[in-house]
Amino acid sequence: xxxxxxxxxxxxxxxxxxxxxxxxxxxxxxxxxxxxxxxxxxxxxxxxxxxxxxxxxxxxxxxxxxxxxxxxxxxxxxxxxxxxxxxxxxxxxxxxxxxxxxxxxxxxxxxxxxxxxxxxxxxxxxxxxxxxxxxxxxxxxxxxxxxxxxxxxxxxxxxxxxxxxxxxxxxxxxxxxxxxxxxxxxxxxxxxxxxxxxxxxxxxxxxxxxxxxxxxxxxxxxxxxxxxxxxxxxxxxxxxxxxxxxxxxxxxxxxxxxxxxxxxxxxxxxxxxxxxxxxxxxxxxxxxxxxxxxxxxxxxxxxxxxxxxxxxx
Numbered sequence: 001x002x003x004x005x006x007x008x009x010x011x012x013x014x015x016x017x018x019x020x021x022x023x024x025x026x027x028x029x030x031x032x033x034x035x036x037x038x039x040x041x042x043x044x045x046x047x048x049x050x051x052x053x054x055x056x057x058x059x060x061x062x063x064x065x066x067x068x069x070x071x072x073x074x075x076x077x078x079x080x081x082x083x084x085x086x087x088x089x090x091x092x093x094x095x096x097x098x099x100x101x102x103x104x105x106x107x108x109x110x111x112x113x114x115x116x117x118x119x120x121x122x123x124x125x126x127x128x129x130x131x132x133x134x135x136x137x138x139x140x141x142x143x144x145x146x147x148x149x150x151x152x153x154x155x156x157x158x159x160x161x162x163x164x165x166x167x168x169x170x171x172x173x174x175x176x177x178x179x180x181x182x183x184x185x186x187x188x189x190x191x192x193x194x195x196x197x198x199x200x201x202x203x204x205x206x207x208x209x210x211x212x213x214x215x216x217x218x219x220x221x222x223x224x225x226x227x228x229x230x231x232x233x234x235x236x237x238x239x240x241x242x243x244x245x246x247x248x249x250x251x252x253x254x255x256x257x258x259x260x261x262x263x264x265x266x267x268x269x270x271x272x273x274x275x276x277x278x279x280x281x282x283x284x285x286x287x288x289x290x291x292x293x294x295x296x297x298x299x300x301x302x303x304x305x306x307x308x309x310x311x312x313x
Contacts, residue, residue: 002153003136003143010133021133021152023125029152033173033180035121044107051087051114052107061104065092083116090119098128101135101147117187120180128152 002012011018026032046052052060055068069088076082090113095105113119132148139145 003140003146006136006140021129023123023129026125026128026149026152027173028169031173032125033120033176034123034125037122039108039112039122039124039127044111046107049107049111049114051084052110055084059104060091060095060107060110062092062095065095065105087113087116087119097151098124098149099131100149101131117191121188 002014005013007013007018009018009020011020013019023034027034046057051057057064065088069085069092074085091105091110094109099105099109112122128149132146132150132152135145135147136143139147
């Protein structure tokens with residue numbers, strides 16, 4: 001097998017020549033047009049892939065891809081479903097031909113095919129080659145364990161060099177690729193501008209929402225303050241009313257108590273006046289009695305004078 005002819009520096013000994021498996025050979029064999037962006041990442045969460053979330057996929061293997069294509073998507077003519085069929089065909093090639101490292105396909109490859117317009121901008125040829133060479137270096141003592149695109153190695157020596165026709169086709173593909181890359185760059189710039197505009201609009205919407213939330217919170221705070229002020233005013237009014245009621249009750253008590261006091265005072269005054277009148281009456285009587293006694297004495301004296309005179313005489 002050709003795997004036994006693998007040498008250092010990623011080369012194979014074919015006859016007396018060291019031949020390298022080039023990325024351009026992969027492009028030519030599979031008619032792949034790759035971009036310059038690296039297919040990066042060893043792990044990717046399924047939640048980060050829009051296509052996976054949209055289809056609610058838990059795993060993605062060969063049979064699962066077939067079922068999606070035949071049972072669901074081919075029955076629809078929607079643009080998004082048509083794109084999903086093309087995307088799944090590419091994923092089926094990845095699972096069965098290019099990246100055959102496990103029974104299920106890594107979400108990393110699905111993620112790089114999530115955007116249909118940007119999928120061809122990634123360097124798929126280098127990714128296919130790197131995976132194959134790494135697997136060869138790891139399993140050089142046991143070639144049957146080699147994984148990846150091993151079908152690339154099932155070629156004759158003459159097939160490792162391009163014919164004039166293949167060279168012409170390859171040059172045409174390169175020119176077409178360069179033209180497409182120019183258009184793709186413009187598309188990318190336009191898409192980036194659109195994305196920036198969308199992001200800016202989203203930021204503006206978020207800012208507006210935040211401002212609305214702040215305004216609503218301010219209004220709520222003002223309403224709370226107004227309610228508290230009204231409650232304070234009501235409390236003050238209630239206190240004033242209670243105070244007024246108490247004052248009225250005290251005034252009523254005073255009014256109710258005044259006649260009794262006046263009666264008592266008038267009674268006392270009448271009693272004093274009566275006592276004074278009685279005292280005056282007693283004095284008058286005493287005076288009259290004294291006068292009577294004086295008169296009696298005078299009369300007695302008047303009656304006694306002649307006798308005294310007779311005696312003296």
